[in-house]
Amino acid sequence: MKRARLTAIEELTFEDVDKPSPEEREVTIEVKVCGICGSDVHTFQGKHPFVHPPIVLGHEFSGVVDEVGDRVDNFRPGDRVTVEPNLPCGACYNCRHGRYNICENLQVIGNVGYDGAFAEFITVPADRVVPIPDGITYDQAALIEPAAVGVHGVRASEGEIGDRVIVFGAGTIGLSILSSVRAAGAKQVVVSDLSDYRLKIAEELGGDVTYNPSRSARDLEDLVLDTFDGSKADIIYDCVGVEETINEAISVARKGSQIVLLGVPEGNLNVNMAFLQDRELEIKGSLMYVRKDFHEAIELIHGGKFKVDKLITHRFSFDELERAFQLAIDETKMGEKMKILVEF
Numbered sequence: 001m002k003r004a005r006l007t008a009i010e011e012l013t014f015e016d017v018d019k020p021s022p023e024e025r026e027v028t029i030e031v032k033v034c035g036i037c038g039s040d041v042h043t044f045q046g047k048h049p050f051v052h053p054p055i056v057l058g059h060e061f062s063g064v065v066d067e068v069g070d071r072v073d074n075f076r077p078g079d080r081v082t083v084e085p086n087l088p089c090g091a092c093y094n095c096r097h098g099r100y101n102i103c104e105n106l107q108v109i110g111n112v113g114y115d116g117a118f119a120e121f122i123t124v125p126a127d128r129v130v131p132i133p134d135g136i137t138y139d140q141a142a143l144i145e146p147a148a149v150g151v152h153g154v155r156a157s158e159g160e161i162g163d164r165v166i167v168f169g170a171g172t173i174g175l176s177i178l179s180s181v182r183a184a185g186a187k188q189v190v191v192s193d194l195s196d197y198r199l200k201i202a203e204e205l206g207g208d209v210t211y212n213p214s215r216s217a218r219d220l221e222d223l224v225l226d227t228f229d230g231s232k233a234d235i236i237y238d239c240v241g242v243e244e245t246i247n248e249a250i251s252v253a254r255k256g257s258q259i260v261l262l263g264v265p266e267g268n269l270n271v272n273m274a275f276l277q278d279r280e281l282e283i284k285g286s287l288m289y290v291r292k293d294f295h296e297a298i299e300l301i302h303g304g305k306f307k308v309d310k311l312i313t314h315r316f317s318f319d320e321l322e323r324a325f326q327l328a329i330d331e332t333k334m335g336e337k338m339k340i341l342v343e344f
């Protein structure tokens with residue numbers, strides 16, 4: 001079978017290797033579709049803080065069960081599946097308390113310590129495999145993982161029905177938040193992003209008001225007060241993670257509200273902590289997901305509440321993986337791409 005290894009920065013090498021066989025409690029999956037994630041792009045460019053080549057990337061994928069180990073009785077060859085790519089240790093404090101997404105010894109398929117799905121076949125522990133319903137396509141199923149990130153972010157927050165929400169960043173995660181928070185009963189959602197192209201998709205997915213700080217004459221606080229009848233935001237999701245958005249979030253957060261951080265900040269940020277103290281604001285991190293977020297994400301997509309097809313802008317064949325990554329890193333194409341899928 002063919003497998004694409006990132007052998008050096010911006011260097012993908014196709015390897016010809018034996019198809020992997022499952023151990024007792026493993027499942028071998030024939031990969032159908034694998035999405036390119038922002039973290040894959042960072043690793044590809046050598047910008048990821050702790051993932052470096054050589055590694056086989058790819059953790060947002062769907063496929064068909066090809067073979068199961070002797071002690072696997074809940075999957076059969078032919079089953080349509082996706083995979084929850086986190087590999088928790090099961091023994092640390094957080095694992096023992098159900099928060100295995102923040103396991104002290106976390107490994108992640110295609111990311112940390114385990115080769116990923118830019119390969120024709122992949123073998124994974126059976127307990128990481130999640131069945132997908134017939135009504136979901138393989139393309140859609142490759143977006144279950146990023147959708148679960150959004151579901152987890154909303155669940156991690158103290159949001160309530162009727163909340164007025166701001167989402168910073170209309171990339172895949174921001175749009176997952178938008179759809180999740182809508183399904184959870186938010187009254188109004190404002191989405192901010194530097195790309196009009198992304199904001200248009202946000203509108204199609206149910207964003208009430210969109211805001212482009214690079215083009216708007218008014219400041220966000222003004223727009224928020226206008227939109228939310230004189231109030232600031234009940235809850236804010238930052239899917240960007242830079243100084244500007246976090247400080248902006250603090251300025252438009254209602255006193256006593258919560259800012260959930262899903263964007264990955266680079267280095268130390270200069271953030272106004274005095275407002276945090278004075279307004280009893282809370283900043284809370286959100287990382288990955290646990291299994292119930294995966295199931296919820298599947299239901300959102302299956303039930304049409306998260307129209308993931310609107311996010312899919314490009315499809316490449318596995319042979320064209322190099323081209324797919326070149327498009328992913330091309331900053332001049334920001335205005336025309338969202339989720340890039342690789343099909344096998």
Ligand SMILES: [Zn+2]
Pocket residue numbers: 037038039059060145146
């Ligand atoms: Zn991802």
Ligand SMILES: [Zn+2]
Pocket residue numbers: 088089090091092093094095100102103104105106
């Ligand atoms: Zn653990």
